[in-house]
Amino acid sequence: MSQRKRKPGRGKRPARRAARGRNTLAAIVSRPGMMRVRRSRVHGRGVFALRRIRKGTRIIEYLGDRVSHRQADRRYEHKHISDNHTFLFIVDRNVVIDGGSNGNDARFINHSCDPNSESLIDDRRIFIEAIRTIQPGEEITYDYQIGRDRADPPNVDDIFACRCGAQGCRGSMLWPPRHRPRGPRRATRRAGKNP
Numbered sequence: 425m426s427q428r429k430r431k432p433g434r435g436k437r438p439a440r441r442a443a444r445g446r447n448t449l450a451a452i453v454s455r456p457g458m459m460r461v462r463r464s465r466v467h468g469r470g471v472f473a474l475r476r477i478r479k480g481t482r483i484i485e486y487l488g489d490r491v492s493h494r495q496a497d498r499r500y501e502h503k504h505i506s507d508n509h510t511f512l513f514i515v516d517r518n519v520v521i522d523g524g525s526n527g528n529d530a531r532f533i534n535h536s537c538d539p540n541s542e543s544l545i546d547d548r549r550i551f552i553e554a555i556r557t558i559q560p561g562e563e564i565t566y567d568y569q570i571g572r573d574r575a576d577p578p579n580v581d582d583i584f585a586c587r588c589g590a591q592g593c594r595g596s597m598l599w600p601p602r603h604r605p606r607g608p609r610r611a612t613r614r615a616g617k618n619p
């Protein structure tokens with residue numbers, strides 16, 4: 425999703441960092457036969473599981489040019505303000521991965537507010553990992569958690585509106601949320617006195 429003016433701090437953010445030195449790091453770029461890109465009800469194209477993917481599986485590495493934040497800004501400075509496509513993924517203060525250039529299928533994975541996967545950083549590389557078991561045919565998703573920026577237009581939450589359809593959809597791909605999640609309020613229980 426392009427960000428016309430992408431400041432450091434803007435772009436998708438990995439949910440957590442993995443401990444370094446895990447032997448799984450080896451060479452998981454993608455796993456053949458695990459997933460397929462096709463049209464998605466959520467947004468444009470999406471990535472779907474071809475077989476059951478167990479919780480904890482590293483599904484794919486998010487690949488693309490590794491550039492500085494400044495270079496990333498320059499690359500997308502002419503994108504229209506209402507263009508909500510971003511292939512930029514923040515690794516750290518210095519490096520952004522631009523999946524729009526030399527990227528792989530990971531760039532087609534859609535956002536969800538109730539995702540079945542998450543992004544994580546390991547040794548300055550970004551991986552998408554299943555956080556629950558994913559069934560064959562299910563769309564693979566993670567929470568983009570696109571950062572907010574002072575230079576955002578007032579309607580930035582509309583530009584990055586989320587239509588993932590999850591029950592607790594927060595209505596925006598940005599994080600932290602500015603609005604209450606849409607949809608019915610969840611009933612909360614509290615301890616009451618017995619009569």
Ligand SMILES: [Zn+2]
Pocket residue numbers: 536537538586587588589590592593594595596
């Ligand atoms: Zn949503």
